[in-house]
Amino acid sequence: MLTKRALMIYNPSSGKKRNHKNFPLIVEKLTDMGYEISIFQLQEDAQELSSLIKRACRQQWEALFVAGGDGTIQNVLQSLSPELYRPKVGVFPFGTSNEFAQVIGLPHNVFKILSIIEKGNTAYVDIGKLGQQYFANIAAAGWLTDITYETPKKLKSYLGEFAYALCFIKKLFQQRSREKIAIQIFPDTYISDLSFFLIMNGNSVGPFEQFIPQTNESDGAFHLVTCNIRNRLHLFTVLLITALRVGNPSSLIKHQKISSSEVHLPENMFVNMDGERKTVLERKFQVLPNHLKVFTVEAE
Structure with missing residues (x-):
C-alpha cells in the first residue's frame, strides 16, 4: 500500500469532552488506510499551524483532516484557501454545532465518516470570502x-x-x-x-x-x-x-x-x-x- 501524507489538525478544547474519546482510534484507522499522519494540536503555536498547512499544500499532500468544530475549520481555512493546490479535507465534527459538517452532508457517526474516507467519496463545496477572511x-x-x-x-x-x-x-x-x-x-x-x-x-x-x-x-x-x-x-x-x-x-x-x-x-x-x-x-x-x-x- 502506498503511503499517503496527511496533516491532522486536532482541537482538544472543542465541543463536548465525550466526543474526543475516539480521537486515538481515528488516527489508528487512518494509519491502517495508508495515511502517514502528522498531528498538530490547535493549542500550539498558530504561526506553526499556518506553516504546516502551506507545506502540506506546496508538497501536495493527499489529505488534511480536521478534528474540531466550526471555529477550528475557520482557522484552517485562512491558510488553506489562498493556496493553488489544496488537499482533500476530511472533517471529524467534534464541535458544538458542527454546521459545516451539516452543510457537506456528513453523518455524526465517526465510524461512518471513516468508511467514507476509506471509500474515497468526495465532493466539491463552495467557500465564502469577506474581505481577506x-x-x-x-x-x-x-x-x-x-x-x-x-x-x-x-x-x-x-x-x-x-x-x-x-x-x-x-x-x-x-x-x-x-x-x-x-x-x-x-x-x-x-x-x-x-x-x-x-x-x-x-x-x-x-x-x-x-x-x-x-x-x-x-x-x-x-x-x-x-x-x-x-x-x-x-x-x-x-x-x-x-x-x-x-x-x-x-x-x-x-x-x-x-x-x-x-x-x-x-x-x-x-x-x-x-x-x-x-x-x-x-x-x-x-x-x-x-x-x-x-x-x-x-x-x-
Missing part, C-alpha cells in the same frame, strides 16, 4: 450575532448547543444596539437600516435548525438573511418557532441568494465568521465556487 458557513454582524463567541467554552462543553440558546435568551432582553448596517448587492440592490445581516452556506445557525430551505448543492451562491431595525419582534417569533419546531419558519424569513455584495458596517463592529470574532477591514463578499474538495457521502 475566509469562512465555511456563516458571516454575520449586528444584533445577537456575538452569541457563539460570547457563550463560555465551559458551558458549551457541558450543554452543547443548548448553551447558545441560553445565551440567546439572555442577550435578547439585554442588547439594544442602535448601530445601523447596510448591504449593497451587486449590481444595483441596496438594503439599509438593518439591525443585523447573516450570510450563510447552510440552513442552520447554532440551535436553530432548518432556518431556511436548503438544497445541499454547491451552486455558487450563499443565503443572505437580513433583519430591519423595526422587525426584531418578528425575528424573535421566527427563532422561537425554529427552536420549538412547531411550524415552518422558512416561510416567515426574508432571504435571498447572493454571490457577491458589499457590507457597510460601523467602524468598530466585529464580524462573526463561523463562530469566531473577526475584524474585517475590507467589506466585499464573494463566493468561491467549488473551492474545497471534501470527503462526504456519495452523491445520489
